Amino acid sequence: MKLVFAGTPEVAVPALDALIASDRHEVAAVVTRPDAPAGRGRRLVASPVAERAEEAGIEVLKPVRPRDEEFLARLREIAPDCCPVVAYGALLPKVALDVPARGWVNLHFSLLPAWRGAAPVQHSLMAGDEVTGASTFLIEEGLDSGPVYGVLTEEIRPTDTSGDLLTRLAFAGAGLLAATMDGIEDNSLHAVPQPHEGVTLAPKITVEDAQVQWSDPALRVDRVVRGCTPAPGAWTLFRGERLKLVQAAPVLDRTDLAPGELSAAKNNVYVGTGSHAVELLWVQPQGKKPMRAADWARGVRIAHGELLGL
Numbered sequence: 057m058k059l060v061f062a063g064t065p066e067v068a069v070p071a072l073d074a075l076i077a078s079d080r081h082e083v084a085a086v087v088t089r090p091d092a093p094a095g096r097g098r099r100l101v102a103s104p105v106a107e108r109a110e111e112a113g114i115e116v117l118k119p120v121r122p123r124d125e126e127f128l129a130r131l132r133e134i135a136p137d138c139c140p141v142v143a144y145g146a147l148l149p150k151v152a153l154d155v156p157a158r159g160w161v162n163l164h165f166s167l168l169p170a171w172r173g174a175a176p177v178q179h180s181l182m183a184g185d186e187v188t189g190a191s192t193f194l195i196e197e198g199l200d201s202g203p204v205y206g207v208l209t210e211e212i213r214p215t216d217t218s219g220d221l222l223t224r225l226a227f228a229g230a231g232l233l234a235a236t237m238d239g240i241e242d243n244s245l246h247a248v249p250q251p252h253e254g255v256t257l258a259p260k261i262t263v264e265d266a267q268v269q270w271s272d273p274a275l276r277v278d279r280v281v282r283g284c285t286p287a288p289g290a291w292t293l294f295r296g297e298r299l300k301l302v303q304a305a306p307v308l309d310r311t312d313l314a315p316g317e318l319s320a321a322k323n324n325v326y327v328g329t330g331s332h333a334v335e336l337l338w339v340q341p342q343g344k345k346p347m348r349a350a351d352w353a354r355g356v357r358i359a360h361g362e363l364l365g366l
């Protein structure tokens with residue numbers, strides 16, 4: 057098939073690579089979000105998908121809105137058979153959905169109908185799921201509600217961050233998306249409607265969502281830290297300034313600390329929660345680079361009974 061691939065962040069690049077490598081399909085063009093300011097200089101930078109497409113000599117389309125007439129005219133001119141999508145980052149209007157004969161097919165990082173929305177991996181981790189996966193489905197106008205072509209499952213490991221899990225799903229999902237394109241092309245694969253039961257939503261995680269509540273149980277604190285790493289980053293307050301929590305671990309045999317209460321030894325830093333303690337392993341003070349929590353504690357000289365979160 058002739059394909060137009062839509063995607064933006066690094067997590068979409070493995071799928072683009074898999075389709076470029078396919079000997080059954082042609083990636084005629086790529087659609088991605090416009091260049092965005094990045095870094096301290098805030099200069100405009102192309103998306104990872106745009107950079108990869110340009111390296112491969114593929115035409116790159118960067119509409120401000122996917123309903124822009126200039127973009128739609130070019131899409132109709134290319135006349136793709138199908139448009140595979142991975143984390144494009146904008147809603148596709150019906151006028152765009154109607155262009156490819158076989159529709160737009162999204163690779164979504166959850167086992168649909170669970171975790172429809174922008175942050176399925178983060179929500180899955182924060183909810184304490186033991187298994188997640190990826191799904192390919194035909195995009196409709198509803199939010200991730202279209203019929204499903206294929207799925208894969210992935211076990212969530214006890215120390216996984218959302219970055220760890222998303223990286224594994226990106227590479228496994230690339231194969232799933234390529235296989236889905238093959239099955240659509242030879243008519244061996246047909247989409248099955250999603251069940252009405254089991255729908256959960258995964259909206260974008262905000263900075264407010266990532267603030268740790270020390271009155272929560274330790275397992276919940278651990279899930280928030282892992283689910284929000286690397287972005288937007290779990291955090292708390294220390295002496296009125298934001299402290300990012302990069303890595304932590306529940307300590308099941310310590311229950312003597314009040315919620316948010318700090319206890320620092322030579323090589324360990326503990327914080328009380330609503331259940332047992334959590335050990336802080338890596339933190340990032342405001343305006344500084346990540347550091348070992350024990351080094352941070354020595355530098356700030358934690359007072360007896362001092363609290364996080366106030």
